[in-house]
Amino acid sequence: MNEIQVVNTTVERPSEVTYSNVQPIWHLIVLTIVTTGFYQMVWFYKTWKQLQKHNNWQVSYVYRTVFSFIPFIGFIIVVNLFKRINRLLKQHDIHVKMFPIIMMLGFYILNALFKLPHLYWLIGFLSIAPLAYAQYALNLYWMKVQPEQRVEEKFTKRQWGLVVIGSLFWLLVLLGLFI
Numbered sequence: 001m002n003e004i005q006v007v008n009t010t011v012e013r014p015s016e017v018t019y020s021n022v023q024p025i026w027h028l029i030v031l032t033i034v035t036t037g038f039y040q041m042v043w044f045y046k047t048w049k050q051l052q053k054h055n056n057w058q059v060s061y062v063y064r065t066v067f068s069f070i071p072f073i074g075f076i077i078v079v080n081l082f083k084r085i086n087r088l089l090k091q092h093d094i095h096v097k098m099f100p101i102i103m104m105l106g107f108y109i110l111n112a113l114f115k116l117p118h119l120y121w122l123i124g125f126l127s128i129a130p131l132a133y134a135q136y137a138l139n140l141y142w143m144k145v146q147p148e149q150r151v152e153e154k155f156t157k158r159q160w161g162l163v164v165i166g167s168l169f170w171l172l173v174l175l176g177l178f179i
Contacts, residue, residue, distance in 0.1 A: 018149050018150075019149055019151065019152045020142050020143070020149035020151050020152075021138075021142045021146065022138075022142045022152075023046075023138075023139065024139075024151070024153060025132050027155065027159065028043060028128065028131060028135050029128055029132060030163075031159060031162055031163070031166075032125065032128045032131075033125055034163050034166035034167060034170070035162050035166040035169075036166065036169060036170070036173075037111070037114060037124065037125070037127070038162075038166075039162060040111075040127070040128075041065060041069065042162075043131055043135075044064070044065045044068050044081070045061060045062070045065040047081065047134075047138065048064045048065060049061040051084065051085075051088075054145070055088070057084075064077050064081070074108070075104055075108065078103075078104045078107060079100045079101055079104045081134075082098055082099075082100035082104060085098060085134060085137055085141070086098040086100060089140070089141060092141060092144050092145065094140045094144060096137045096140060098137055103130040106127075106129065107127055107130040107131065108127075110126045110129070111124060111127040112124075114127075
């Protein structure tokens with residue numbers, strides 16, 4: 001008699017790794033410098049999007065990002081973001097104090113320094129400081145609410161794309177200084 005033996009052929013796939021919303025501060029700094037400040041807009045977009053999705057906020061992260069860079073309207077939107085982050089920190093018993101109005105003023109005043117003549121415009125990169133502090137606070141928040149998720153320590157493919165494009169731009173700037 002012929003016996004047919006059935007073999008279990010299920011292949012277990014490794015579970016997909018989910019990453020935390022934590023962003024290393026050095027990512028923010030490097031990407032802002034390499035993209036000559038453009039990454040700040042990306043940062044606002046990512047931050048609004050992550051917070052909106054995680055907290056079910058009824059906000060349009062696209063509009064809030066775009067309007068963040070329009071004078072006066074942007075002041076209100078950026079202060080609102082920093083206040084919301086501050087509230088989340090308090091709700092989760094994270095003891096980091098943010099100063100939304102001071103941080104907003106610092107961000108916009110330091111960004112205005114990009115308009116300075118000669119190489120003085122480089123001082124504008126200090127506008128990273130308020131965002132880096134906000135990212136530090138957000139990282140504490142994300143570590144608390146997403147403790148099981150891994151932190152992406154390396155640049156993503158999109159971030160590497162920004163690095164390449166930004167580096168080409170910096171090359172043009174440097175060539176312009178010597179030609």
